[in-house]
Amino acid sequence: MTFLVTGARGQVGRAVARALLDEGRPVRVASSGPQSALPGLTAQTVPFDQRDPAVLAAALDGVRGVFLYARPEGIDTFTRVARDAGVEHVVLLSSLAVLAQGAQDSTIARSHRAVEEALTSSGLATTLVRPGxxxxxxxxxxxxxxxxxxxxxxxxxxxxxxxHERDMAEVSVRALLDPAHRGTVPHLTxxxxxxxxxxxxxxxxxxxxxxxxxxxxxxxxxxxxxxxxxxxxxxxxxxxxxxxxxxxGPTYDGVREVLGRPAxxxxxxxxxxxxxxx
Missing domain, CATH: 3.40.50.720 (NAD(P)-binding Rossmann-like Domain)
Known part of the structure; x- marks a missing residue:
């Protein structure tokens, strides 16, 4: 099974890609910028643009699992192309901001909620990882x-x-590799x-x-x-x-629930x- 990892230039995405590679899994790294290799990662880098169906189709060809950052622009195009490509599971890096008081007035919360709703209504198996x-x-x-x-x-x-970004990454990787976590919503702090x-x-x-x-x-x-x-x-x-x-604020025990160890x-x-x- 090939995995597509978005956001691999960031702390969490890079850790997800590295952990999957350490597991011996085929990894494809999505990039919206120049297709340069990422230091420390031997994964293939492919163009990625959620608004462009042709670019998405190429990036998702043969992919069955996706680690996705929450970007609302083009998310409906992504879900449509992902279904057509045979993607089986999407792990979304969302945010606990969607639960905060006044979330309806928060730009950050609204954008994450929009992506969550697009994915959960798309028919794709989804895990919503919500860190603080x-x-x-x-x-x-x-x-x-x-x-x-x-x-x-x-x-x-x-x-x-x-x-810690390592905890977010390890929870996300466990969700990608273990079907038992499909449809779950781990809350991480x-x-x-x-x-x-x-x-x-x-x-x-x-x-x-x-x-x-x-x-x-x-x-x-x-x-x-x-x-x-x-x-x-x-x-x-x-x-x-x-x-x-x-x-x-409250703390959540999602790391322990998924990984069996404290955050x-x-x-x-x-x-x-x-x-x-x-």
Whole structure:
């Protein structure tokens, strides 16, 4: 069975592709950009565009399982072409944002919900993997920590329940390989709710060097987010952080339920990525 992995330039997709290759499975990596090889991956790279039926048909030829990032543009075309190509199962990397209070007003939640609904109504067997905040989101602090040992935050006391990309990938791979997980909706978080300030402290402990936090205005922080995120997404991130100040969130045991082991905590993630911050 050949697997198509989308988003392999990201932390989770790359880990999914690598784990499938380690299992000896044929893997095809989808790319919307130049068809260059990905470091550390020996998989075939193919063009991928959810809006183009011909490109999709070529990418999905002979594929039976797909790891899919949640992009609403062209999702109906994807489901139609996937059915015609004989795809048996899609594992979607969705988001717990779809369950959050006010999800109907969240750009992030709406886009993930649209993809979920398109897949579950398509007739394709689907697993909806819903993680909370990615621990790897804190890599956006890496340049500042390396250069100044300081992180500027609008809401240092905002909570998240960061989940390790390895856990998301291993759950997704188990779902791809074990038919028992088809139709399930695993909810994934790390084992604890942490403020952003505490996450900075744990990174500092991992690298063995103090890191300070400077609180900045929401307006200044939004400008920085908008430099690498679409404006509506930057606004949604900022609103989400503001709503989580002083409010620890629930944690879910989906990692244990699927893999039979506890989720990695943020301290472990920081140790695994210490070189990114040194």
């Amino acid at each position: 905040a990615f621990a790897s989101n804190t890599l956006q602090w890496s340049e500042a920590i390396r250069a100044t040992r300081r992180v500027d935050l609008a809401y240092p006391d905002a909570h998240t329940e960061p989940v 790390g084992p604890e709710s942490l403020t952003q300030a505490r996450q900075v402290e744990l990174i500092a402990e991992a690298i063995g060097s103090p890191v300070t936090v400077r609180e900045v205005s929401p307006e200044e922080y939004r400008e920085r987010l908008a430099a690498h995120l679409p404006g509506p997404v930057a606004d949604a991130v900022l609103r989400g952080q503001a709503a989580r100040v002083g409010h620890p 990695a905590d943020f301290a472990q993630w920081a140790l695994d990525h210490a070189d990114d911050f040194r």
